[in-house]
Amino acid sequence: MGHEEELPRGAPVGRRLILSMAALGVAGIAFGEPIQRGIDAALSPLRRADPTGLTGLVPGAGGWRYYSVTAKQPNIAVADYELNIGGLVDSPLTLSYQDLLDLPTTQWTRDFQCVTGWRVQDVKWQGVHLRDILAVCGVQSSAQALTFVSYDGAYTESLTLEQATTEEVMVATHLDGTTVTQEHGGPARLVVVPMYGYKSLKWLSDIKLVEDVEPGYWEVRGYDVDAYVGESNGRNDEAI
């Protein structure tokens, strides 16, 4: 090309741009955490009032994120929902959604913290204490742990009996005032308040009383079995 060699070659702007971006990237790794926390706090009220869900696309804007490990999300009508409790119990039990509503209900408003970093503030849960359900079917003395199974056919979770019978574990029937939706794991899901979100299994189908803890879906993939927020998975999030 004839005229090319006649043009001045100019400054190495490309190299400068690349090096600047790399430097910014390194600075972001070092200082991004407090910046993200600030943005998170600032955008959280906005997100709450956003019906479009567009704020969900802003990195670090907080709010729910949809995670599922299977191809299809289970679609269970409230009328068809069944929760089976079996294993080392005195009398196996099957509860409908209405049965759950008929048990003594409890409510909390607590944060929900995901192990990947996002946190939803002030989530309003309503449901039944797991220990109240266990009291109905009776737990045999050999049972030391629980295995939870999801309607999705792949996801499982675990708790020790001691963890499962604390006040902060419920089978939730309502989220923010309405029946738990399909996306949020409805009609009924597990909620383990003090632990990371992966313990709060969605589309709860079966609860089995067992002798030993059987690590759940993400736990055989490296996550901690005892998943207390801020004290596990190498994270230091504020406890819930």
Place this chain on the structure above:
Amino acid sequence: MKRSEARFSRAQVWVHATFAGLVLLAIASAAFLWIDPLAQVFGRRAFITQVHTVVGLLLPVPLALGVISPAFRRDAARLNRMSSQDWEWIRAKDRRSGRIPVSRFNAGQKLNAAFTVGAVLVLFGTGLVMGSVLASWPTDYRTGATWVHDWTAFGLTIAVVGHIYFALKYRTGDASAPASEPDKSRVSN
């Protein structure tokens, strides 16, 4: 280079095709992790995460192999340099009129190329930290890396969309020729 020859060597076309394919795969897999309606349709989070990680690790490979090609190195050197005329061109309202001479690459292509390489470098590095690939990183650094990764991915996606837009819009043109003399080369952007 004669008019009748292809504008880019076979090695360059190959590097561009594989790199573009990997970038598009990375963006697509990220979309299924990021955008809730897509995640609801497809799920399979563990699998998608693996795809995204492997694609990300492969991203530098075509660029590294490209360095073997003299044509690739020559064009990289051209893309690196911004002349005063380039700055004038990118500021001009009539930049497509041919009034300001443009060499083999125009200023927009140069800046886009550098931004793309910079973004991929940042995404690669932050991706390593996020996944603790080479070493185990403290959570604060991983959170920071995630934040940088997300925003950089946003920027790169916009740049890629713009790149494809311009490539389609000026498909028949040739930045190496004056605007009044379009030639027959197949790739323009």
